[in-house]
Amino acid sequence: MRDVAKLAGVSHQTVSRVINDHPNVRAETRERVLAAMRSLNYRRNLAARTLATRESHTLGIIGFETTLFGPESMLYGIESAARAAGYLVSVATVRDLAHRPVLEAVDRLAQHDVDGIIAIAPKPSVIMALTHAPAGLACVAVGGAGHGGPFPTVRVDNSAGARLATRHLLDLGHATVHHVAGPPDWPESQARVEGWRETLYAAGAVVPPVTAGWWDAAAGYEQGLRLAADPKVTAVFCANDRIALGVLRAMHEAGRRVPQDVSIVGFDDMPDSGYFLPPLTTVHQDFAELGRRALALLLRHLGRPPGDAPPEDVVVAPLLVPRVSAAAPYPRH
Amino acid sequence: MRDVAKLAGVSHQTVSRVINDHPNVRAETRERVLAAMRSLNYRRNLAARTLATRESHTLGIIGFETTLFGPESMLYGIESAARAAGYLVSVATVRDLAHRPVLEAVDRLAQHDVDGIIAIAPKPSVIMALTHAPAGLACVAVGGAGHGGPFPTVRVDNSAGARLATRHLLDLGHATVHHVAGPPDWPESQARVEGWRETLYAAGAVVPPVTAGWWDAAAGYEQGLRLAADPKVTAVFCANDRIALGVLRAMHEAGRRVPQDVSIVGFDDMPDSGYFLPPLTTVHQDFAELGRRALALLLRHLGRPPGDAPPEDVVVAPLLVPRVSAAAPYPRH
DNA sequence: GACCACGGTGAAAACGGTTCAATGTCGACA
DNA sequence: TGTCGACATTGAACCGTTTTCACCGTGGTC
Numbered sequence: 001m002r003d004v005a006k007l008a009g010v011s012h013q014t015v016s017r018v019i020n021d022h023p024n025v026r027a028e029t030r031e032r033v034l035a036a037m038r039s040l041n042y043r044r045n046l047a048a049r050t051l052a053t054r055e056s057h058t059l060g061i062i063g064f065e066t067t068l069f070g071p072e073s074m075l076y077g078i079e080s081a082a083r084a085a086g087y088l089v090s091v092a093t094v095r096d097l098a099h100r101p102v103l104e105a106v107d108r109l110a111q112h113d114v115d116g117i118i119a120i121a122p123k124p125s126v127i128m129a130l131t132h133a134p135a136g137l138a139c140v141a142v143g144g145a146g147h148g149g150p151f152p153t154v155r156v157d158n159s160a161g162a163r164l165a166t167r168h169l170l171d172l173g174h175a176t177v178h179h180v181a182g183p184p185d186w187p188e189s190q191a192r193v194e195g196w197r198e199t200l201y202a203a204g205a206v207v208p209p210v211t212a213g214w215w216d217a218a219a220g221y222e223q224g225l226r227l228a229a230d231p232k233v234t235a236v237f238c239a240n241d242r243i244a245l246g247v248l249r250a251m252h253e254a255g256r257r258v259p260q261d262v263s264i265v266g267f268d269d270m271p272d273s274g275y276f277l278p279p280l281t282t283v284h285q286d287f288a289e290l291g292r293r294a295l296a297l298l299l300r301h302l303g304r305p306p307g308d309a310p311p312e313d314v315v316v317a318p319l320l321v322p323r324v325s326a327a328a329p330y331p332r333h
Numbered sequence: 334m335r336d337v338a339k340l341a342g343v344s345h346q347t348v349s350r351v352i353n354d355h356p357n358v359r360a361e362t363r364e365r366v367l368a369a370m371r372s373l374n375y376r377r378n379l380a381a382r383t384l385a386t387r388e389s390h391t392l393g394i395i396g397f398e399t400t401l402f403g404p405e406s407m408l409y410g411i412e413s414a415a416r417a418a419g420y421l422v423s424v425a426t427v428r429d430l431a432h433r434p435v436l437e438a439v440d441r442l443a444q445h446d447v448d449g450i451i452a453i454a455p456k457p458s459v460i461m462a463l464t465h466a467p468a469g470l471a472c473v474a475v476g477g478a479g480h481g482g483p484f485p486t487v488r489v490d491n492s493a494g495a496r497l498a499t500r501h502l503l504d505l506g507h508a509t510v511h512h513v514a515g516p517p518d519w520p521e522s523q524a525r526v527e528g529w530r531e532t533l534y535a536a537g538a539v540v541p542p543v544t545a546g547w548w549d550a551a552a553g554y555e556q557g558l559r560l561a562a563d564p565k566v567t568a569v570f571c572a573n574d575r576i577a578l579g580v581l582r583a584m585h586e587a588g589r590r591v592p593q594d595v596s597i598v599g600f601d602d603m604p605d606s607g608y609f610l611p612p613l614t615t616v617h618q619d620f621a622e623l624g625r626r627a628l629a630l631l632l633r634h635l636g637r638p639p640g641d642a643p644p645e646d647v648v649v650a651p652l653l654v655p656r657v658s659a660a661a662p663y664p665r666h
Numbered sequence: 667g668a669c670c671a672c673g674g675t676g677a678a679a680a681c682g683g684t685t686c687a688a689t690g691t692c693g694a695c696a
Numbered sequence: 697t698g699t700c701g702a703c704a705t706t707g708a709a710c711c712g713t714t715t716t717c718a719c720c721g722t723g724g725t726c
Binding site for chain 2: 712714
């Protein structure tokens with residue numbers, strides 16, 4: 001910077017003013033400084049700037065080390081929005097959602113002076129850990145059930161999504177709808193169960209027992225085998241597309257055709273679920289949008305003192321994507 | 334730090350020594366300093382350290398803003414290995430693999446003083462852009478075909494994977510194997526084509542024309558429809574699992590049973606490909622391992638001057654995972 | 667008993683910016 | 697013409713580390 005100043009014939013403070021768009025600098029001087037910067041191809045040292053201003057222009061993301069579809073696609077939404085806002089994104093992943101690992105992740109990010117944190121928080125334990133973040137570090141939680149405590153939250157309306165799916169199957173003419181849920185201790189899973197149960201209840205349909213498992217096809221397959229054995233099940237709402245894939249296979253192996261004998265609806269709208277056999281009717285959630293909203297929220301809270309305004313809870317609406325795996329029940333012969 | 338020093342009754346330089354495990358400090362003094370640090374819960378300021386040492390203990394990843402399975406799962410492998418080595422990971426994603434966006438990504442990371450960069454580089458354009466990185470910034474390319482120019486490279490042996498797949502189908506008794514390739518300008522795609530062609534050639538089998546498209550199920554479906562119409566095709570090797578999913582659906586719709594009428598083999602071994610209809614025989618590549626290896630390589634090159642040793646090219650072997658989508662051809666009736 | 671090597675410690679100068687207070691310059695107004 | 701004030705620029709302190717160098721006391725050696 002000193003070199004630039006010398007070349008431009010000003011002092012380094014004036015250069016600093018130019019860089020930071022401070023007012024009191026004559027247009028002609030600014031131009032000269034800019035030219036000097038260009039010819040020396042000067043690049044400001046962000047570490048020094050961070051040291052002086054206590055702002056790193058870096059954001060932290062706490063992710064979940066797994067191949068769950070949602071969290072992964074959110075990263076890109078967040079990163080591209082952050083880039084547009086002049087921030088770099090650092091990630092700290094955690095192997096499981098226990099208190100300890102999340103705490104360590106927060107710590108690591110805080111050490112590196114991130115200005116704020118977006119935490120993928122499908123379970124309350126993450127929020128709890130976030131509470132121990134150094135004061136003054138802005139946090140936003142994404143996912144889960146909107147119980148963000150002191151933190152702003154962004155999430156999909158899981159309950160509404162489940163209602164959409166269940167309603168769709170009911171409207172098709174099914175007497176009731178079975179449900180293969182995700183892990184019982186995940187709020188998102190719970191919300192989907194609720195939306196489903198609520199809809200059945202409102203329609204006066206019987207509410208079958210829920211079966212639950214992990215978010216993957218193996219779980220879906222296992223539960224699907226049980227469901228396939230029961231001739232009374234004609235419609236199944238699955239907590240996500242991977243589970244639906246497993247159920248699809250189970251149905252196929254049991255000789256029950258989809259959608260002729262059994263209708264299936266998923267959740268997520270993963271990239272290729274339109275190519276399952278048969279193409280999966282599912283509930284779409286826009287993860288990239290979720291990421292963008294989370295970032296916008298974080299940015300808005302950055303300057304303010306903590307606890308300035310009550311934490312917002314942004315909810316984005318899911319969308320039903322009808323394909324072929326759900327149809328009207330065929331009359332028994 | 335000064336406070337810690339005062340509390341421990343030493344000067345801040347001694348504190349610094351303790352932090353950095355320098356030798357010349359008496360055990361008793363060290364203990365006293367440690368105690369002071371604990372009681373003040375002191376945390377060193379990394380920005381200041383970066384400023385002084387020019388080492389940020391942060392690594393950059395250049396990723397590809399898309400939902401391709403490979404790149405995503407690598408991130409976790411890299412991050413957890415980086416964490417173990419005391420590094421934080423920052424990501425810069427690029428929307429497409431053109432020169433300009435990649436250059437900007439490098440630039441952004443460099444501004445933030447990353448110590449090194451791991452670039453997901455499925456296409457040579459990324460390597461080209463990397464060449465313009467500031468001198469002294471260590472870079473490792475992962476993916477592609479090992480043409481890393483001046484950079485060390487980590488990749489899967491795509492050609493070997495393709496040979497494995499093709500060989501498997503040939504051994505099963507198929508007269509020849511068709512291939513649905515990925516984008517023709519992707520080296521990984523090319524390598525798979527080569528491995529496939531080579532194997533057919535060596536076996537004296539006819540080499541059918543290749544059809545190519547994007548890496549997704551839609552492309553697979555489209556090509557699959559054409560293949561399904563040709564009664565001579567009894568075995569298809571797909572460039573990845575998503576393509577295979579599309580082909581599977583095309584075959585199904587055309588009334589050609591898998592594996593009775595047509596055998597299918599994929600590539601990647603995505604999380605749920607074992608639950609496709611039927612479960613997909615595929616070539617497994619360990620992306621997490623790839624990420625770890627890339628990081629290890631980068632770490633090894635960090636200290637050294639650029640061009641110290643010839644760039645290494647780490648190749649990890651893929652593995653055939655036989656499931657049910659590939660079987661011996663059924664005798665025609 | 668003097669000298670030396672050495673382990674342990676402290677003082678001060680970087681690292682590259684930001685920012686506050688002070689200075690210089692110039693035009694306007696009384 | 698002198699004074700005041702706005703504007704532009706400069707000097708210096710500071711952000712929190714690392715690091716070089718000098719210093720001091722101690723124990724071993726001749």
